[in-house]
Amino acid sequence: MPxxxxxxxxxxxxxxxxxAVRGIDLEVQPGEIFAFLGPNGAGxxxxxxxxxxxxxxxxxxxxxxxxxxQKATRQWxxxxxxxLQECRLTPELTVRxxxxxxxxxxxxxxxxxxxxxxxxxxxxxxxxxxxxxxxQQRRLDVALALxxxxxxxxxxxxxxxxxxxxxxxxxxxIGSMRELGKTVFLTTHYMDEAQVLADRAxxxxxxxxxxxxxxxxxxxxxxxxxxxxxxxxKGLSLAELPAPFSRAAKQGxxxxxxxxxxxxxxxxxxxxxxxxxxxxxxxxEVRRPSLEDVxxxxxxx
Amino acid sequence: xxxxxHQFRFDQKVFWRNPAxxxxxxxxxxxxxxxxxxxxxxxxxxxxxxxTTTYYVPAIISLAxxxxxxxxxxxxxxxxxxxxxxxxxxxxxxxxxxxxxxxVGNALVISVLxxxxxxxxxxxxxxxxxxxxxxxxxxxxxxxxxxxFSCLGFALTAMIPSEDAAPAVxxxxxxxxxxxxxxxxxxxxxxPGVLQVADVFPVRHFFEAFFAAxxxxxxxxxxxxxxxxxxxxxxxxxLLLALRFFRWEPRR
Numbered sequence: 001m002p003x004x005x006x007x008x009x010x011x012x013x014x015x016x017x018x019x020a021v022r023g024i025d026l027e028v029q030p031g032e033i034f035a036f037l038g039p040n041g042a043g044x045x046x047x048x049x050x051x052x053x054x055x056x057x058x059x060x061x062x063x064x065x066x067x068x069x070q071k072a073t074r075q076w077x078x079x080x081x082x083x084l085q086e087c088r089l090t091p092e093l094t095v096r097x098x099x100x101x102x103x104x105x106x107x108x109x110x111x112x113x114x115x116x117x118x119x120x121x122x123x124x125x126x127x128x129x130x131x132x133x134x135x136q137q138r139r140l141d142v143a144l145a146l147x148x149x150x151x152x153x154x155x156x157x158x159x160x161x162x163x164x165x166x167x168x169x170x171x172x173x174i175g176s177m178r179e180l181g182k183t184v185f186l187t188t189h190y191m192d193e194a195q196v197l198a199d200r201a202x203x204x205x206x207x208x209x210x211x212x213x214x215x216x217x218x219x220x221x222x223x224x225x226x227x228x229x230x231x232x233x234k235g236l237s238l239a240e241l242p243a244p245f246s247r248a249a250k251q252g253x254x255x256x257x258x259x260x261x262x263x264x265x266x267x268x269x270x271x272x273x274x275x276x277x278x279x280x281x282x283x284x285e286v287r288r289p290s291l292e293d294v295x296x297x298x299x300x301x
Numbered sequence: 302x303x304x305x306x307h308q309f310r311f312d313q314k315v316f317w318r319n320p321a322x323x324x325x326x327x328x329x330x331x332x333x334x335x336x337x338x339x340x341x342x343x344x345x346x347x348x349x350x351x352x353t354t355t356y357y358v359p360a361i362i363s364l365a366x367x368x369x370x371x372x373x374x375x376x377x378x379x380x381x382x383x384x385x386x387x388x389x390x391x392x393x394x395x396x397x398x399x400x401x402x403x404x405v406g407n408a409l410v411i412s413v414l415x416x417x418x419x420x421x422x423x424x425x426x427x428x429x430x431x432x433x434x435x436x437x438x439x440x441x442x443x444x445x446x447x448x449x450f451s452c453l454g455f456a457l458t459a460m461i462p463s464e465d466a467a468p469a470v471x472x473x474x475x476x477x478x479x480x481x482x483x484x485x486x487x488x489x490x491x492x493p494g495v496l497q498v499a500d501v502f503p504v505r506h507f508f509e510a511f512f513a514a515x516x517x518x519x520x521x522x523x524x525x526x527x528x529x530x531x532x533x534x535x536x537x538x539x540l541l542l543a544l545r546f547f548r549w550e551p552r553r
Binding site: 090 | 389
């Protein structure tokens with residue numbers, strides 16, 4: 001087995017009395033896209049900044065590309081690229097100039113034009129960065145991270161605040177990292193992002209990892225088997241439904257949603273009830289729990 | 302060295318494309334020279350035995366150099382820090398010293414340009430003679446001043462909490478200093494007590510060093526070592542403060 005690109009054991013970080021990260025263990029393998037999920041304030045950015053070498057930890061062991069990031073050297077920085085959560089780029093430079101400036105910092109940079117194409121900004125090559133949309137600025141930021149041709153890429157909430165089409169474009173760019181053979185460590189609070197992009201994901205809540213694994217299977221052990229949902233038939237209230245649906249969560253005006261541990265039995269009860277009462281079950285749906293369901297369940301515990 | 306030039310080239314681009322930089326750093330000192338020379342006319346300042354215009358050329362040169370170094374650096378570095386740009390650059394293989402060298406190099410080149418522009422303007426429009434005998438003194442004063450006031454720019458950045466506060470804090474410090482140090486008003490009009498206060502700070506000493514080089518009554522090299530020592534001392538203080546307190550990460 002190759003050496004992991006990132007490994008952390010018992011990683012801790014406190015700010016005074018506040019323990020932001022409370023003993024994290026994780027490993028990221030070469031070529032993997034790893035999603036680090038969690039609600040705001042869970043310790044995502046603190047963890048990623050420790051990996052990036054920005055922050056000193058208060059406990060535990062960390063190796064990134066075989067080096068303790070607290071002792072980051074220029075050679076190490078040649079191999080690591082990153083997009084920070086918040087960074088406004090120099091407004092006076094054009095897209096091409098901004099990428100060329102960063103290319104100059106690395107010993108073996110990628111071609112500037114090729115890097116621009118990679119993030120889909122060819123048409124904006126000579127536009128000032130200040131004229132770019134939020135999504136385009138973020139993609140330029142990714143280009144700055146890629147131009148040094150790093151082995152490992154950190155992306156801290158790369159699509160926060162994006163409209164849906166900008167997110168899709170950003171996902172295409174991040175997904176293409178796989179073809180380039182890069183290892184990607186991605187933090188996000190969007191479940192769908194992890195599900196679309198990641199090979200593996202870990203969920204951090206209040207400084208601790210509460211679940212880890214294949215995003216498609218996350219939470220399948222011990223979690224709900226399926227989610228049964230339908231619209232509440234007209235004229236009925238939630239309390240009139242059979243158990244366990246009478247206790248189900250109601251989303252919006254009329255959508256009943258039940259995370260079921262035994263979907264076959266629950267469905268039988270529901271269908272028998274509907275047939276006896278001669279009511280329809282509009283928009284009936286049985287689906288595997290999404291990462292979102294798992295996430296909500298884990299973060300609300 | 303190549304990397305310093307690389308960085309400097311982009312710093313120059315950014316400077317000349319930023320309307321605020323060009324206006325406040327390049328045009329405003331020239332406008333000041335016009336305004337003061339026009340308002341105060343071509344009278345003689347008896348205490349110094351020179352024409353008012355001869356006084357204002359080195360005064361505005363001091364202001365221009367401080368503006369290209371302390372003021373520009375503090376405002377732009379604070380902005381870049383709060384934007385997350387400094388933090389981002391810090392994570393690349395670019396050595397911090399090269400980043401600093403690019404910025405200071407930029408400030409130095411603009412300073413040299415301003416000395417030349419103000420000197421030529423003084424010569425052409427107001428017939429203020431160029432310091433042909435004292436060019437070495439001008440160069441030494443410029444070098445010491447640009448170093449010291451650049452260090453103070455980095456130190457000041459460390460004291461400024463936010464992007465919005467940067468121009469306000471910088472001007473709140475510099476404008477009163479320009480006034481009490483005789484940069485805006487000839488020092489013959491300033492009470493001695495006020496001048497004593499000004500003598501604590503580097504602006505007045507920097508002006509005195511340039512004045513000696515432009516003063517037609519100067520005999521000898523025009524090198525004001527005493528004044529320059531005080532300017533350099535402030536520079537060292539600025540350097541120490543910057544090394545201790547300068548941060549690459551946003552304060553917010």
